[in-house]
Amino acid sequence: MNxxxxxxxxxxxxxxxxSYIWGGTRLKSFLxxxxxxxxxxAESWEIVDHGDDQSCVTEGPWKDWTLRRLIERxxxxxxxxxxxxxxxxxxxxxxxxxxxxLSVQVHPNDDYALKMTPPDLGKTEAWYVIDAxxxxxxxxxxxxxxxxxxxxxxxKEGRTEECLHRFHPxxxxxxxxxxxTVHALGAGLIVAEIQQASNTTxxxxxxxxxxxxxxxxxxxxxxxxxxxxxxxxxxxxxxRPTIESSNGRVLVDCDKFRLLELxxxxxxxSNGMFQIVTVVHGTAELIWAxxxxxxxxxQSALVPAACMNFELQLGSDATVLIAxxxx
Numbered sequence: 001m002n003x004x005x006x007x008x009x010x011x012x013x014x015x016x017x018x019s020y021i022w023g024g025t026r027l028k029s030f031l032x033x034x035x036x037x038x039x040x041x042a043e044s045w046e047i048v049d050h051g052d053d054q055s056c057v058t059e060g061p062w063k064d065w066t067l068r069r070l071i072e073r074x075x076x077x078x079x080x081x082x083x084x085x086x087x088x089x090x091x092x093x094x095x096x097x098x099x100x101x102l103s104v105q106v107h108p109n110d111d112y113a114l115k116m117t118p119p120d121l122g123k124t125e126a127w128y129v130i131d132a133x134x135x136x137x138x139x140x141x142x143x144x145x146x147x148x149x150x151x152x153x154x155x156k157e158g159r160t161e162e163c164l165h166r167f168h169p170x171x172x173x174x175x176x177x178x179x180x181t182v183h184a185l186g187a188g189l190i191v192a193e194i195q196q197a198s199n200t201t202x203x204x205x206x207x208x209x210x211x212x213x214x215x216x217x218x219x220x221x222x223x224x225x226x227x228x229x230x231x232x233x234x235x236x237x238x239x240r241p242t243i244e245s246s247n248g249r250v251l252v253d254c255d256k257f258r259l260l261e262l263x264x265x266x267x268x269x270s271n272g273m274f275q276i277v278t279v280v281h282g283t284a285e286l287i288w289a290x291x292x293x294x295x296x297x298x299q300s301a302l303v304p305a306a307c308m309n310f311e312l313q314l315g316s317d318a319t320v321l322i323a324x325x326x327x
Contacts, residue, residue: 007070007306008308011057011070011302012057012058012302013067014056014058015034015044017033017041017044018041018044018045020040020042021100021209022098022100022187024099025041025099027043031097042096042099043094043097046094047067048067048092048093049066049071050199053199067302068089071087075087077304077305078302078304079274080272080274090196090197091197092196093194093300093323095192095298096189098185101185101186102186104164104182104184104206105183106183106224106228107125107179107180107181107200107202107227108122108180108223109122120199121196121197121200123195123198123201124179124195124254125194126193127175128261129170129189130191130192131171131189132190133189136169137169137187138167138168138186140167140234140235141232141233142165142234143234144233151225151228155204160205165234166186173238174259175235178232178254179229180228181232182204194252194259194276194323196256201220202220248260248263255326258327262314262319266311267309268309268312269309270305270307270308273325274302274305277302277303278320279295279297279298280297282314283314284315284318284320285312285313286301286310286312287310287313288303288311289307289309
């Protein structure tokens with residue numbers, strides 16, 4: 001390979017699968033993910049550069065290269081305006097099959113996470129609901145009047161759920177979860193999640209369940225109470241998108257990332273930034289100067305900043321999410 005060249009075309013990666021107590025079978029049956037048999041597969045990490053968790057390219061001149069290796073070799077080509085002397089890929093895209101309710105948890109902000117051993121990023125995230133049963137619940141934020149004292153009492157007395165704001169989400173809903181927000185995804189949901197490239201989670205409550213070995217998963221109550229933002233109260237149930245010209249509807253525009261929902265065919269200028277593309281309904285065709293690739297439900301691509309222009313041709317009733325780092 002001529003390593004003087006740099007990536008200027010979209011990159012496609014192998015999924016990384018995670019098995020947790022709350023996972024099920026719909027990563028395979030609904031999203032057609034090639035999961036191994038015999039486990040409760042909970043998460044499919046699509047694009048990630050976090051420690052040993054590394055996306056690997058599936059095809060083309062960079063086949064088997066990790067995302068970390070690509071960024072170390074070609075930081076500006078991949079990240080564009082987001083490149084720094086010690087760059088890493090700032091976002092993580094995953095899919096979740098919530099067969100059972102997840103633990104009640106909270107993530108720290110950057111300031112807290114960077115002081116941990118080892119240091120990490122904080123974790124602000126957004127959920128896009130791909131499918132939901134009629135009785136599915138989503139927990140996001142706390143009921144008005146909840147403070148550290150009455151939350152601590154509720155935890156001791158097994159009344160944690162009484163403190164949580166909850167609602168029934170629907171397909172196509174987007175929920176924004178800033179760092180410091182108590183949250184839990186309920187059973188019956190399939191979700192696409194875009195987040196900071198962090199895996200720092202503090203569990204407050206795990207519904208009194210145990211793993212297959214009969215042991216409960218560890219809780220992190222003291223750390224969680226330190227990082228909860230008790231001033232936020234309930235999370236606004238659903239993000240109401242704004243319209244931005246022809247580039248889709250803006251779902252989230254925060255200091256960590258920007259998330260768009262696209263429902264029609266669109267041409268894009270990279271504007272010096274990478275783009276994460278993932279199909280959450282139907283099919284789409286990703287087209288660039290020298291090629292094209294069909295993307296099915298649940299499939300994703302990383303369009304590097306050096307790919308100056310690309311186009312998404314959407315099939316009937318298709319929906320595509322596009323994420324990039326904050327400008």
